[in-house]
Amino acid sequence: MADEPLVLGIETSCDETGVGIVHGTTLLADAIASSVDTHARFGGVVPEIASRAHLEAMVPTIERALKTAGISAKDLDGIAVTAGPGLAGALLVGVSAAKAYAYALGKPLYGVNHLASHICVDQLEHGRLPEPTMALLVSGGHSSLLLSTDITSDVRPMGATIDDAAGEAFDKIARVLDLGFPGGPVIDRLAKEGDPKAIAFPRGLSGAKDPAYDFSFSGLKTAVARWIEAKRAAGEEVPVRDVAASFQEAVVDVLTRKAVRACKDEGVDHLMIGGGVAANSRLRALAQERCERAGIRLRVPRPGLCTDNGAMVAALGSEMVARGRAASDLELSADSSLPVTDPHVPGAHAHDHDHVHEVSKENLYS
Amino acid sequence: MDTATPAVTVALHDGEAVVASSTRVDARRHGELLLPAVDRVLAEAGLKLDAVTGVVVGVGPGPYTGLRVGLVTAAAFSSALGVPVHGLCTLDGLAYASGIDEPFAVATDARRKEVYWARYDDHRTRTTDAAVDRPADIAESLAGLPVVGAGARLYPEAFPDARDPEHQSAAALAALAAERLAAGDAEGFLDPLPMYLRRPDAQVPKNYKVVTPK
Numbered sequence: 001m002a003d004e005p006l007v008l009g010i011e012t013s014c015d016e017t018g019v020g021i022v023h024g025t026t027l028l029a030d031a032i033a034s035s036v037d038t039h040a041r042f043g044g045v046v047p048e049i050a051s052r053a054h055l056e057a058m059v060p061t062i063e064r065a066l067k068t069a070g071i072s073a074k075d076l077d078g079i080a081v082t083a084g085p086g087l088a089g090a091l092l093v094g095v096s097a098a099k100a101y102a103y104a105l106g107k108p109l110y111g112v113n114h115l116a117s118h119i120c121v122d123q124l125e126h127g128r129l130p131e132p133t134m135a136l137l138v139s140g141g142h143s144s145l146l147l148s149t150d151i152t153s154d155v156r157p158m159g160a161t162i163d164d165a166a167g168e169a170f171d172k173i174a175r176v177l178d179l180g181f182p183g184g185p186v187i188d189r190l191a192k193e194g195d196p197k198a199i200a201f202p203r204g205l206s207g208a209k210d211p212a213y214d215f216s217f218s219g220l221k222t223a224v225a226r227w228i229e230a231k232r233a234a235g236e237e238v239p240v241r242d243v244a245a246s247f248q249e250a251v252v253d254v255l256t257r258k259a260v261r262a263c264k265d266e267g268v269d270h271l272m273i274g275g276g277v278a279a280n281s282r283l284r285a286l287a288q289e290r291c292e293r294a295g296i297r298l299r300v301p302r303p304g305l306c307t308d309n310g311a312m313v314a315a316l317g318s319e320m321v322a323r324g325r326a327a328s329d330l331e332l333s334a335d336s337s338l339p340v341t342d343p344h345v346p347g348a349h350a351h352d353h354d355h356v357h358e359v360s361k362e363n364l365y366s
Numbered sequence: 367m368d369t370a371t372p373a374v375t376v377a378l379h380d381g382e383a384v385v386a387s388s389t390r391v392d393a394r395r396h397g398e399l400l401l402p403a404v405d406r407v408l409a410e411a412g413l414k415l416d417a418v419t420g421v422v423v424g425v426g427p428g429p430y431t432g433l434r435v436g437l438v439t440a441a442a443f444s445s446a447l448g449v450p451v452h453g454l455c456t457l458d459g460l461a462y463a464s465g466i467d468e469p470f471a472v473a474t475d476a477r478r479k480e481v482y483w484a485r486y487d488d489h490r491t492r493t494t495d496a497a498v499d500r501p502a503d504i505a506e507s508l509a510g511l512p513v514v515g516a517g518a519r520l521y522p523e524a525f526p527d528a529r530d531p532e533h534q535s536a537a538a539l540a541a542l543a544a545e546r547l548a549a550g551d552a553e554g555f556l557d558p559l560p561m562y563l564r565r566p567d568a569q570v571p572k573n574y575k576v577v578t579p580k
């Protein structure tokens with residue numbers, strides 16, 4: 001335990017300014033400042049508003065995390081930051097802050113992948129990730145099925161959405177039903193009082209010839225909107241609870257069916273589910289049911305760790321340090337489309353030992 | 367340091383003179399260029415970052431993304447090193463560098479066919495708040511005045527008397543700050559907060575788009 005890496009992680013890829021501190025796989029602090037309320041009236045995240053909020057919240061959130069963890073920044077073994085994917089201007093605030101702290105403190109910098117971080121965060125809840133692990137990541141920004149044999153070096157995309165992210169579909173249907181933004185929590189709540197079998201909404205990409213692990217939610221979204229519009233046009237009352245339950249069932253049915261199938265096909269006996277939609281109670285219940293039937297162990301972090309946060313970035317950074325991965329250099333870019341196959345962004349000079357450390361010897365604290 | 371304009375510029379000042387500086391003009395790579403520039407400037411001076419007793423940062427006005435790089439870097443340095451951050455209007459750096467001692471204006475590129483600008487009585491004294499406008503709309507009120515900065519060169523019809531410098535230099539910004547610090551002029555600094563002068567582009571959606579064919 002004493003030798004485990006102490007790492008601070010910064011996440012600013014969307015609308016949450018997150019700073020986490022972990023010691024190995026132990027969470028010490030998870031500070032968050034969210035601009036979600038500011039975006040609500042726009043019905044979605046506005047990039048410039050998110051970036052402005054990150055700048056305002058960044059340093060205070062770092063200081064709050066250090067205080068909560070009860071450590072001094074000088075004790076850190078590294079600083080990790082989401083390098084991508086995400087909103088370019090939003091990522092840039094976190095990456096710039098991480099670089100400045102790393103440089104000022106003479107600590108190695110690790111630019112890491114947001115999606116790999118979503119997977120790695122489960123180590124803080126359920127201990128070391130089994131290798132291999134199948135991961136289903138679902139949120140307003142992503143819907144991906146990923147297979148990882150080593151979260152610091154090998155993440156393979158099995159499938160992804162070909163149109164909307166799952167969380168986006170929740171937001172859009174909530175808007176059609178006048179339920180506000182974000183749509184996930186309110187639909188989950190109303191669906192509990194509705195009948196999931198009331199309306200047979202389509203299951204996207206579920207035909208025999210469709211790609212086995214890809215998702216599509218755009219057709220479902222249109223089908224639900226049309227169904228509601230038809231009711232309204234006929235002057236009938238829209239059964240909001242039944243619509244919510246039937247829509248939600250169509251989403252989680254496809255997600256869990258494909259995830260379990262991927263596990264079986266690849267002979268993987270662990271499935272982890274992460275991302276904001278992993279907080280959905282029906283997704284959790286159905287995944288549990290289907291995994292049990294298939295003999296697969298399900299790992300889902302608590303909701304607070306599923307949504308975007310700094311702890312997940314720190315968790316992956318800690319793993320990078322523990323496994324001796326090369327640090328990033330001071331030229332590190334915020335890369336809005338960082339491929340999921342790059343769990344981190346090693347420096348250009350990583351091969352001739354550690355560039356960042358070479359710089360620090362000359363110019364930082366002696 | 368200042369990243370509010372296309373220049374990524376860093377300088378080290380020892381209270382008497384600029385010791386080292388670095389300026390690169392590349393509007394798309396503020397994030398990549400700033401920290402290596404800080405590192406280069408310190409290395410040239412043979413100093414470490416912990417020798418720094420204060421950070422001066424240009425707060426803009428500037429078009430969004432790049433501006434935030436300098437501000438968050440300054441705030442992080444301040445937090446990590448326990449030193450103060452002093453904000454200065456970016457236009458004041460350009461004005462100071464011009465050395466002009468008669469009334470003039472500074473104009474930088476605000477994109478979208480607009481400029482950020484302000485008026486000065488001399489290179490130390492700004493007489494208006496920074497603003498953002500279309501060149502044609504302010505040309506008349508600035509007629510006959512020299513105009514410093516890239517905004518003047520971009521719109522020669524509105525600003526026929528363009529003067530140097532074209533780009534911001536942290537050396538000038540640091541020298542101006544050192545002068546004010548030495549004079550105990552605390553009023554001479556701004557809070558290190560971004561000066562955007564524009565609201566974010568965001569529209570409240572009226573209603574969702576109906577999908578049923580008409």
Ligand SMILES: [Zn+2]
Pocket residue numbers: 114118139141275276307308
């Ligand atoms: Zn995410």
